[in-house]
Amino acid sequence: xWGLAFLIEAEIEPLTAQCDEVEASHQQHEQYGIFRxxxxxxxxxxCREAVLQKKPRLVEAMYFCELNTSTEHLGSMYAVLGRRRAxxxxxxxxxxxxxxxxxxxxxxxxxFGFADELRRxxxxxxxxxxxxxxxxxxxxxxFFVPKTEEEIEEFGDGSSVLPNTARKLINAVRRxxxxxxxxxxxxxxxxxxxxxxxx
Numbered sequence: 001x002w003g004l005a006f007l008i009e010a011e012i013e014p015l016t017a018q019c020d021e022v023e024a025s026h027q028q029h030e031q032y033g034i035f036r037x038x039x040x041x042x043x044x045x046x047c048r049e050a051v052l053q054k055k056p057r058l059v060e061a062m063y064f065c066e067l068n069t070s071t072e073h074l075g076s077m078y079a080v081l082g083r084r085r086a087x088x089x090x091x092x093x094x095x096x097x098x099x100x101x102x103x104x105x106x107x108x109x110x111x112f113g114f115a116d117e118l119r120r121x122x123x124x125x126x127x128x129x130x131x132x133x134x135x136x137x138x139x140x141x142x143f144f145v146p147k148t149e150e151e152i153e154e155f156g157d158g159s160s161v162l163p164n165t166a167r168k169l170i171n172a173v174r175r176x177x178x179x180x181x182x183x184x185x186x187x188x189x190x191x192x193x194x195x196x197x198x199x
């Protein structure tokens with residue numbers, strides 16, 4: 001998270017001066033008692049809710065990608081870039097050769113296996129150079145649920161909204177870590193019919 005600070009002020013009342021040392025040490029130990037864990041959990045939950053109320057956005061790393069390929073494999077290269085959510089910046093032909101140079105931004109999360117897929121689809125005629133460029137915020141709200149009448153009319157109720165890119169990335173990370181993912185196991189359930197008849 002960027003640009004975030006929580007200022008938490010605690011007010012602790014001092015012990016009274018009339019207690020002797022034994023009682024004071026016992027009271028100091030029991031001053032918080034079993035509530036220590038409850039306070040930490042409550043503060044953590046309050047901070048989480050405060051962040052979620054401000055509609056956070058996911059930020060992902062982007063590679064600057066320079067690709068070189070011949071004219072006949074240009075379409076295949078663009079197909080690979082399109083599947084990987086790449087954003088093409090410019091395309092130029094190298095003078096005196098049939099090669100094209102394409103500059104694009106490619107999300108780091110989509111770069112795994114990119115070179116192999118590019119070589120497979122272009123028959124080894126394309127080469128790629130990837131350099132970490134910048135961080136970019138995704139415009140989608142990962143926790144979007146339609147609430148107003150217009151949103152419900154446009155997207156339907158919350159059960160039929162397709163997961164956006166930010167939500168897909170969060171779910172993928174949670175699955176890798178073995179955490180709970182909120183998704184339906186069965187999308188369109190219908191009753192199974194047995195075609196065989198028992199006589």
